[in-house]
Amino acid sequence: MATSLCYAKPLKPFSLRLPQTQNPQIPTQTTQIREAETLTITGPTQLSGHVPISGSKNSSLCLLAATLLCSNSCLLHNVPTGLSDTKAMLSILRSLGAKIEFNERNKEILVNTDGVGRVEPCLEEMRKIRGGFFVIGPLLARFGEAVVGLPGGCDIGERPVDLYVRGLRALGAAVEITFKIFPWQFLICGNRLCKPTISHSNTEKMAGIANFCIITSDDTGLQRDGRVLAHSANGKGLVGGSFHLDFPSVGATETLMMAASMADGVTVLSNVAKEPEVIDLARFLNDSGACVYGAGSDKLLIKGKCQLRGCECYVPPDRIEAGTFMLAAAITRSLISISPVTPSHLSCLIDKLKIAGCKITRCNNDTLEVSAIPENVCENLRGFNVRTSPFPGFPTDLQPPTMALLTTCSGSSIVEESVFDRRLGHVRELQKLGAKIQVCGSTALVFGRETRSALHGSQLRAADLRGGVALVLAGLVAEGTTQISGIGHIGRGYENLDTKLQFLGADIKRSIAMASQL
């Protein structure tokens, strides 16, 4: 069954294996404990065996947001329910009045949005994830109004929302961003101290810069009040239109797709994202009665419908988690198999690993075997150059774990991060393990090694999701003990990472850190 990815079909009444528990309350206490946990890894190690891949985090987040469009229940299978991002999205839906039935064991979530009576999701939950912002599209489309907090998520660069705002305006929405700026609060824009002048034209850009400033100036007052207020300008609903995205943003594409699917008339979106998650969303929308054409290409044509019904949907496997385990096999010079995985979603990585000297075998429809065992790769894996770019280019989410691998390959490699402007934070931590990396702007020059075990264990801190997993991979091959704190970031996007690695033979333990270790 795992092979039939993201199928969706109209929901048959009462055909559901209903959940054990009702509306689990997510104890915030849990989060703190998570924050205080560390991972202790003893290396170097070799892995072997098979690893199952969970449902896609990024697909689940936009599919869960899309349930807000549906006038009756949606049943999602294979949802990575153990991720803190999934839980944050469920809290956002619940804060709007959606009814959620959850089956952790079967990885099933039943969402009924009939009871949605609010258009302002819980701000606190919004701050936890980027994906929460996607709800602005379906709320506007279905209820003609939305008041949404500016998104949180990984601090990997300026993450403005200007494309969302301008795209929604092109669909007939009136949109503004509010900030409460206190006179004594000056913003640090880049290396300049400036007193903000709030005017319509740069509010969206401000959205990005202000976020940055909040992080550096640690001024929560402002953060709490950054919101986007939107309503349909004609007071009736959104209207079909055309919009060209300056950059093929995944989130903006998904949000505008959802908004346009219930707009009056036809919408044409050009230079859109082509990521597999966008195709998953289009499949879900079409099976809920929408008319979305062109997903996977750089142009979308959407004929709006006045109502969408619910559907049953299977969340496809997480291509980034699969790619991470392929890199784990390479960095530990191991042979492991991975499934379910869609090879075409990872063709860039597969090409690079083959250049390095790995042997990649497709065992069957959805299983890949990655081998980097010495018998297969003679002396050492070779380095390679990487430049991240939107799909089908090399995924930016795999850049940090790929860099960890390159620190163990022979020869030097150039890693260019072109999607986010501050996604090299993991370099500092890898250097603590003895990695030789030079950074200039968004480009890193990685000096490899003739032998892989040139890294040595140390105490590290994860600062974001993918940067955190890069430290785990490096810890698997570093001599001695590596301790990683800040692993709450990793739990946002990897379900049971330590357990899966233990099953592959890694010596990795999760423990509560003493305050001094944090």
Ligand code: EPZ
């Ligand atoms: C999605 O983020 C993913 N997140 C990210 O995964 C992923 O890295 C990214 O796409 C790129 O593949 C989710 O799906 C929840 P973007 P998103 O909008 O949508 C600029 C992970 O680790 N931009 O495609 O936020 C922006 O600044 C996460 O799982 C604008 O300029 O990414 C960035 O440079 C991290 N204006 C670029 O586009 C806008 O209005 C790409 O961002 C929006 C974006």
